[in-house]
Amino acid sequence: MSVSDADMVRAWTHVLTLSKLKPGDTVTLLTSANTHPQTLQTARIAAGMMGAVVNRLDLAPMNAEHAHSRDSLAYLGTTPLTGNRAAIAALKESDIVLDLMTLLFSPEQAEILESGTRILLAVEPPEVLVRLLPSLEDKARVAAAAALMADAREMTVTSAAGTDLRLPLGEFPAIQEYGFVDEPGRWDHWPSGFGLTFPNERKAEGRVVLERGDILLPMKSYVTDRVEMTVEKGYVTSITGGIDADLLNDYMEVFADPEAYAVSHVGWGLQKRARWSTLGLYDREGTIGMDARAFAGNFLFSMGPNNEGGGSRTTACHIDIPMRNCTVRLDGREVVRAGQLLEQEETV
Numbered sequence: 001m002s003v004s005d006a007d008m009v010r011a012w013t014h015v016l017t018l019s020k021l022k023p024g025d026t027v028t029l030l031t032s033a034n035t036h037p038q039t040l041q042t043a044r045i046a047a048g049m050m051g052a053v054v055n056r057l058d059l060a061p062m063n064a065e066h067a068h069s070r071d072s073l074a075y076l077g078t079t080p081l082t083g084n085r086a087a088i089a090a091l092k093e094s095d096i097v098l099d100l101m102t103l104l105f106s107p108e109q110a111e112i113l114e115s116g117t118r119i120l121l122a123v124e125p126p127e128v129l130v131r132l133l134p135s136l137e138d139k140a141r142v143a144a145a146a147a148l149m150a151d152a153r154e155m156t157v158t159s160a161a162g163t164d165l166r167l168p169l170g171e172f173p174a175i176q177e178y179g180f181v182d183e184p185g186r187w188d189h190w191p192s193g194f195g196l197t198f199p200n201e202r203k204a205e206g207r208v209v210l211e212r213g214d215i216l217l218p219m220k221s222y223v224t225d226r227v228e229m230t231v232e233k234g235y236v237t238s239i240t241g242g243i244d245a246d247l248l249n250d251y252m253e254v255f256a257d258p259e260a261y262a263v264s265h266v267g268w269g270l271q272k273r274a275r276w277s278t279l280g281l282y283d284r285e286g287t288i289g290m291d292a293r294a295f296a297g298n299f300l301f302s303m304g305p306n307n308e309g310g311g312s313r314t315t316a317c318h319i320d321i322p323m324r325n326c327t328v329r330l331d332g333r334e335v336v337r338a339g340q341l342l343e344q345e346e347t348v
């Protein structure tokens with residue numbers, strides 16, 4: 001469904017208000033060849049109406065010769081900011097950067113955030129953005145989950161399909177994704193609604209079993225057959241199964257990078273307005289699949305970089321795997337039971 005410019009201006013105004021944009025603040029719109037024109041134009045109007053100084057920094061696209069997908073999250077690490085001191089300086093001097101191109105998992109993003117600049121990623125199409133407008137209620141739920149993760153020494157994940165994963169925690173922070181940037185130096189992604197952290201380096205152990213309906217990103221496919229992944233010393237050491245396993249292995253081999261098989265972020269979905277089934281209703285290249293990453297009750301497993309959490313791994317290959325029907329525990333306390341998000345008072 002198309003979105004009216006008025007609705008999109010109202011959506012940006014809502015998000016920028018939650019992001020505590022003040023008159024006189026500098027907002028820089030970071031764009032590239034794939035930036036959605038309506039997202040750009042309505043962001044410019046909303047920020048301008050709120051009294052911000054609105055700049056636009058348009059950077060050349062890159063990585064086309066490496067990537068085997070046009071998904072902006074499929075090839076990470078190097079971005080048009082890499083080595084671009086003039087662009088980095090402009091972003092460091094901004095109060096808010098609206099990332100309409102995707103800097104995620106880039107070393108430069110961390111440098112810009114350290115200057116106090118806030119960065120909000122927004123690359124889903126307008127109809128997804130307006131459907132998943134962030135709220136203070138989302139923030140409260142994500143903050144509560146992140147607090148549990150921050151205090152936990154171990155996350156364990158099990159499922160009837162056979163998943164049995166042990167993830168020692170403590171070396172990395174818990175990261176909150178609730179869709180707006182209301183504190184200095186904060187990065188967030190609109191739309192979202194989940195918490196994540198990273199297992200201690202080389203300590204993740206066990207097995208991940210994907211069953212029919214679990215999702216592979218950036219493939220944007222629902223797994224049709226069982227996939228078994230062995231996890232040893234923080235790395236996925238084998239991926240076996242049917243056609244889904246073959247396709248995943250074939251894609252990951254392109255990167256020729258053993259670091260691509262490292263366990264990346266882990267967490268669970270908290271967004272009650274996102275649905276597991278939504279991905280199947282969009283063209284494969286129509287979204288980056290944030291409904292899949294955020295739907296309440298998923299376990300979001302991933303492979304590849306950990307620099308987003310402060311680690312040093314910046315591998316270009318990033319695989320996100322939202323899974324259904326898992327039970328997630330923190331130090332033995334259930335937070336998700338067989339794919340159902342437990343309200344805080346329910347967790348035992």
Ligand SMILES: O=c1ccc(O)c[nH]1
Pocket residue numbers: 073177189192293302318320
């Ligand atoms: O918002 C995001 C998107 C992708 C990802 O891997 C993490 N967080």
